[in-house]
Amino acid sequence: MAEKVVIIGSGPAGWSAAIYAARASLSPLLFEGTVKPEMIPLGQLAYTTEVENYPGFPFGNIHGFVQSAVDKDRHWNLPDPPDHKKDGQYHYAVQGTELMELMKQQALNFDTRVVEDDIVDIDVTSRPYKVIPAGGEPIETHAIIIATGARANYLGLPSEEEYKNKGVSACAVCDGALPTFHAKPLAVVGAGDSAVEEATYLANLKSAVKVHMIVRRDEMRASKIMQQRAFDNPKIEVHWNQVVDEVLGDGNLVTGLRLKSTVDDSTSELAVGGMFVAIGHTPNTSFLGGKVAMNDKGYIQWTLPFRTNTSVEGVFAAGDVADDYYRQAITSAGTGCMAALDVERYLADKGIE
Ligand code: NDP
DSSP: OOEEEEEEOOSHHHHHHHHHHHHTTOOOEEEOOOOTTTSOTTOGGGGOSBOOSSTTOOSBOHHHHHHHHSOGGGGGGSOOOOSOEETTEEOBOOBHHHHHHHHHHHHHHTTOEEEOOOEEEEEOSSSSEEEEETTSOOEEEEEEEEOOOEEEOOOOOHHHHHTBTTTEESOHHHHTTSGGGTTSOEEEEOOSHHHHHHHHHHHTSTTOOOEEEEOSSSSOOSOHHHHHHHHHOTTEEEETTEEEEEEEESSSSEEEEEEEETTTOOEEEEEOSOEEEOSOEEESOGGGTTOSOBOTTSOBOOOSTTSOBOSSTTEEEOGGGGOSSOOOHHHHHHHHHHHHHHHHHHHHHHTOO
16 A cells, blocks of 8 residues: 655654654655765754754753653664763753754654665656665655755865864854854855855854855855955955865864965965855755756755645655755754645545545
């Protein structure tokens, strides 16, 4: 018998969709993904440390709560708690992996079925549709929620990889206010609207000292108004015609960058306590082979305002895979909920019980 709904992806959108679909008795089947960096189990948040902007998780004894909520057989996947204590108890904001394990637990508590595999193709030529897992038989389903997210682009330097979560980040809004970056000069790589937004965000933090923007050409791609915002900010300094050649560190944290000129190959060193990479994102949509309409950047297009419908009836999209604008955990979770409600109504309209 065909599934009612298959959810592809295990970030905030996927788990939120699963929680709502399960509670609507749709018995969702969720594919968690295995392939890094594309179908990351637990999504991009699995790569971040503390998440200070997800509502409902202020600083507190998160460790105790997570230990009590998440099934013991998955405790191995939980990160060590940060060493912040108050009155002898852990006192920190929920960590990315903890938040995702909590969402997963909530979905499991309502009998979501989870498969650790990647969907490598879908067949939407006839109903019921099919999703094709990498390691198993095609599965028939009446509805599909695509929640495979997007991945931040990185420079691809080994030293950048070494210092991820130790001063290298791809999200200033998520990580900029963390103690690691407090009162240190910082660098933002990129010259699009995101880079300017990240630089401005960092420069406006109370603890901001200096923000260096590393721009590889002699002009920015960002809109004029955004560029002006950077130029007008006394804490932002733009380094034109420069790329990052190496991330420098002391083994524990980033201490600087070696820059290379794109004009004459000369190099220089810049002392910074963090590097924020803002050179765009890549949506995880290649497995769809163009069967669902996408925009020119490969993001799935929602086809109705304030709905998660796609160009294919019965296929819905949630989270960053369809959103290159907000890209926040909370907005992904919100559209995951919307997708599940849209599926529930779609199945009811079709008389599928
Ligand atoms: P963009 O693709 O617009 O910009 C990417 C930037 O990264 C470019 O400046 C590019 O340089 C640079 N870059 C790419 N690869 C490298 C590299 N290896 N080394 C150094 N620099 C590199 O991505 P954004 O994420 O900035 O924006 C995505 C979309 O979201 C855009 O449409 C943007 O307008 C929108 N947006 C809007 C905002 C707003 O309106 N407030 C805020 C944020 C995003 P180059 O220019 O040389 O190619």
